[in-house]
Amino acid sequence: MSDLLDNLNLEQYSAVTLPNESALILAGAGSGKTRVLITRIAWLISCGEVNATDILAVTFTNKAAREMLLRLSKILTLNTNSMWIGTFHGLCNRMLRAHYRDAGLPQDFQILDSADQLMAIRRLMKSLNIDDEKYPAKSLQYFINNAKEQSLRPAEIDASDNHNRKWVELYSAYNQQCQREGVVDFSELLLRSYNLLQYNPALRAYYQTRFKHILVDEFQDTSKLQYAWIKLLAGERNGGIFAVGDDDQSIYAFRGAHAGNMLDFEREFNVQHLIKLEQNYRSHGNILDAANVLISHNSKRLGKNLRTNACHGKLVQAYGAATDSQEASWIAGKVQTLIDTGLSPDEIAVLYRSNAQSRIVEHMLVNAGIEYRVYGGLRFFERQEVKHALAYLRLINNFNDDIAFDRVVNFPARGIGTRSLEQLANTARTYNCSMMQAIPYMLGRAGQLFNEFLALIERISNNTRAMSLPEMVEAVISLSGLEKFYANKPESQERIENLRELVNAASAFVVEEGYNLMPARSILPVCSTENYAVILGENNNNKEKTGAALPSIEELQKNPNQITPISDFLSHASLEPGDNLANTRKNVVQLMTVHAAKGLEFVAVFITGLEEGLFPHENSAIKKDALEEERRLMYVAITRAKESLYLSFAQSRMLHGKTRYNVRSRFFDELPTRVLQWTTPRTKSNLSKRQRTSLDNNYADAYFNDNTIALKLVNQNQCTQSVFQIGKSVFHSKFGEGKITELEGDGSDAKARVEFKRHGTKWLALAIAKLQPA
Ligand code: ATP
Numbered sequence: 095m096s097d098l099l100d101n102l103n104l105e106q107y108s109a110v111t112l113p114n115e116s117a118l119i120l121a122g123a124g125s126g127k128t129r130v131l132i133t134r135i136a137w138l139i140s141c142g143e144v145n146a147t148d149i150l151a152v153t154f155t156n157k158a159a160r161e162m163l164l165r166l167s168k169i170l171t172l173n174t175n176s177m178w179i180g181t182f183h184g185l186c187n188r189m190l191r192a193h194y195r196d197a198g199l200p201q202d203f204q205i206l207d208s209a210d211q212l213m214a215i216r217r218l219m220k221s222l223n224i225d226d227e228k229y230p231a232k233s234l235q236y237f238i239n240n241a242k243e244q245s246l247r248p249a250e251i252d253a254s255d256n257h258n259r260k261w262v263e264l265y266s267a268y269n270q271q272c273q274r275e276g277v278v279d280f281s282e283l284l285l286r287s288y289n290l291l292q293y294n295p296a297l298r299a300y301y302q303t304r305f306k307h308i309l310v311d312e313f314q315d316t317s318k319l320q321y322a323w324i325k326l327l328a329g330e331r332n333g334g335i336f337a338v339g340d341d342d343q344s345i346y347a348f349r350g351a352h353a354g355n356m357l358d359f360e361r362e363f364n365v366q367h368l369i370k371l372e373q374n375y376r377s378h379g380n381i382l383d384a385a386n387v388l389i390s391h392n393s394k395r396l397g398k399n400l401r402t403n404a405c406h407g408k409l410v411q412a413y414g415a416a417t418d419s420q421e422a423s424w425i426a427g428k429v430q431t432l433i434d435t436g437l438s439p440d441e442i443a444v445l446y447r448s449n450a451q452s453r454i455v456e457h458m459l460v461n462a463g464i465e466y467r468v469y470g471g472l473r474f475f476e477r478q479e480v481k482h483a484l485a486y487l488r489l490i491n492n493f494n495d496d497i498a499f500d501r502v503v504n505f506p507a508r509g510i511g512t513r514s515l516e517q518l519a520n521t522a523r524t525y526n527c528s529m530m531q532a533i534p535y536m537l538g539r540a541g542q543l544f545n546e547f548l549a550l551i552e553r554i555s556n557n558t559r560a561m562s563l564p565e566m567v568e569a570v571i572s573l574s575g576l577e578k579f580y581a582n583k584p585e586s587q588e589r590i591e592n593l594r595e596l597v598n599a600a601s602a603f604v605v606e607e608g609y610n611l612m613p614a615r616s617i618l619p620v621c622s623t624e625n626y627a628v629i630l631g632e633n634n635n636n637k638e639k640t641g642a643a644l645p646s647i648e649e650l651q652k653n654p655n656q657i658t659p660i661s662d663f664l665s666h667a668s669l670e671p672g673d674n675l676a677n678t679r680k681n682v683v684q685l686m687t688v689h690a691a692k693g694l695e696f697v698a699v700f701i702t703g704l705e706e707g708l709f710p711h712e713n714s715a716i717k718k719d720a721l722e723e724e725r726r727l728m729y730v731a732i733t734r735a736k737e738s739l740y741l742s743f744a745q746s747r748m749l750h751g752k753t754r755y756n757v758r759s760r761f762f763d764e765l766p767t768r769v770l771q772w773t774t775p776r777t778k779s780n781l782s783k784r785q786r787t788s789l790d791n792n793y794a795d796a797y798f799n800d801n802t803i804a805l806k807l808v809n810q811n812q813c814t815q816s817v818f819q820i821g822k823s824v825f826h827s828k829f830g831e832g833k834i835t836e837l838e839g840d841g842s843d844a845k846a847r848v849e850f851k852r853h854g855t856k857w858l859a860l861a862i863a864k865l866q867p868a
């Protein structure tokens with residue numbers, strides 16, 4: 095056990111070995127918070143103080159949860175599957191699965207991701223003939239999620255004025271639709287699980303007794319509802335919550351995160367142990383210096399310092415480009431140099447404020463022949479072909495899943511038109527049943543087509559009844575016609591590969607979850623909705639449940655895993671980013687938004703697009719709090735770097751189809767000059783006070799077009815376009831011989847279209863592609 099504690103400093107040691115009382119570990123980036131949390135779990139178990147199943151630990155991402163389980167399984171020899179370690183959503187899902195009856199849900203309830211939720215809302219609005227100009231679906235989605243985040247059910251919202259009344263009515267109708275279809279959205283997972291504990295004293299008491307220790311990482315980004323959930327689990331006892339966080343890294347206010355939870359926690363849980371970790375183990379001195387000085391510009395801070403024993407290291411490199419493509423070529427060049435000097439590509443991260451910025455960086459990396467991987471973007475499980483396959487799986491698992499029905503009833507095409515679908519939806523409404531159940535009422539040609547679809551689903555369902563999950567996924571892809579459909583399209587090679595990857599994902603899943611020998615499905619009992627009204631709080635205000643309906647504690651302790659492999663896999667597909675799947679080679683350069691980089695670390699980090707209006711984001715011009723949040727985001731970005739940090743901006747950038755003219759971000763001016771090394775001549779770009787005020791007040795495009803602030807930068811990459819002409823043969827180190835067929839742009843933006851003999855046609859940036867005349 096002493097090995098466990100050997101590599102900790104004094105403060106870390108005392109945090110890990112604290113008695114079972116509430117504690118707040120407040121510490122800056124890279125000071126070992128996550129390490130302390132994991133070590134404490136291992137320590138508690140290895141001391142024999144608690145069993146692994148007595149611990150509940152919440153992390154911010156699935157990736158972090160997986161890493162935590164992996165590290166624990168290395169430290170301790172135990173089956174980590176039984177441990178309650180995961181994200182808030184993952185843990186709430188687990189709780190609802192175990193107690194689906196009490197939660198008023200069908201056993202095989204499905205989870206809607208936000209795209210599915212929007213589709214469900216659109217369908218609802220259509221069925222109710224709601225004018226979507228007056229009540230846009232996206233606004234309703236926001237209204238619903240926001241209400242749920244504040245734990246408000248429709249009956250609890252003031253609907254006295256006409257306008258609000260309509261929103262509340264729609265919210266209620268949406269809940270009814272979800273309940274009928276046996277689906278829950280992301281916010282519902284949290285709220286339903288919260289309500290379950292709130293209104294069921296026996297369950298609440300069971301979990302309060304069971305979880306002797308509750309540990310929360312990234313506590314600064316918990317929302318009010320998440321905090322309330324934790325509070326319910328903790329109960330009246332005066333201890334057992336171990337929260338680690340950094341107020342300077344609170345970056346999810348826009349999604350309901352409430353950094354004030356840290357202060358509430360200190361007060362409400364009577365925190366006796368407030369431990370600050372002040373030694374940073376991640377970054378070299380100059381990087382840490384930059385981070386500390388930057389964040390000192392924020393006024394709302396709980397206050398702490400970070401120091402390091404590491405050397406100063408390299409200066410932070412800063413670069414101002416004329417255009418976004420020039421900025422991206424500079425990045426590609428620097429990345430190549432880092433790789434050439436022996437740095438592993440996955441130790442290099444390119445970070446940006448918004449996903450749209452990745453395109454130009456990707457383009458330049460492709461041209462330079464550098465492999466990369468984009469995190470975030472579209473999740474594996476959200477890709478069109480994967481969603482289609484999952485929809486078939488959902489349908490055979492639950493015939494009444496209208497969202498899945500909608501998605502695949504005419505995919506691959508079966509000649510079913512929009513009008514026939516509308517008729518079917520009307521019939522379903524008339525008989526208050528699902529679309530599938532309404533099919534027998536349909537007559538004529540449309541009726542025949544729908545019946546063929548019904549027969550197809552029944553056939554797939556019967557043929558796969560005894561199969562294991564991976565066999566079932568494979569069979570569904572083939573029997574549904576998806577495989578044939580994509581195989582007939584040469585451009586769909588990648589989609590076919592993704593479908594194969596889905597089978598692999600199912601195989602890995604059954605092994606990890608211990609389902610490998612089980613059939614994927616069982617005959618499920620019909621959904622019980624007896625608890626629905628109570629849980630949703632639609633009918634009465636006095637909701638606490640008592641008496642006979644409660645499960646006994648013995649029953650709960652058995653905690654049977656009632657979920658079937660197929661339902662579990664479908665939840666997994668909704669909650670997991672699927673970052674490890676499909677075309678995701680491991681050892682490549684990592685591209686992601688700053689938000690996605692939270693908690694991670696890399697040897698070299700590029701922070702790109704540091705322009706006013708982009709980073710800090712233009713929304714922050716309106717509110718001071720928002721600007722402070724942007725600064726925290728920048729702090730998070732800087733502190734991801736261990737040894738090398740590169741900052742860059744571009745004077746002009748093409749974003750969302752428009753060219754924007756930018757000034758460099760104020761964050762450059764907030765960094766100490768002693769740590770910055772400009773690789774372009776340091777420009778006098780600093781805004782005058784008047785200009786800054788004007789910018790703060792208004793980010794109007796007109797301002798960006800104003801020449802008074804245009805920067806004149808030396809165009810570094812003087813291009814050698816004249817050497818290359820259309821028709822000339824050229825040689826590329828990776829793609830071999832080819833011929834130029836088109837030229838475009840000039841200077842550093844010059845690009846050539848080259849038809850390579852063995853690698854097809856490619857557009858290459860001449861400034862970095864290192865083409866040679868053949
Ligand atoms: P963040 O705020 O970014 O989430 P953190 O506070 O959670 O950071 P960790 O990720 O736990 O920090 O640790 C940062 C790095 O420092 C990791 O590589 C970790 O292994 C290392 N580290 C932490 N404590 C020590 C220590 N006592 N000795 C050596 N290395 C340490």
Ligand code: MG
Pocket residue numbers: 127128129693
């Ligand atoms: Mg951490």
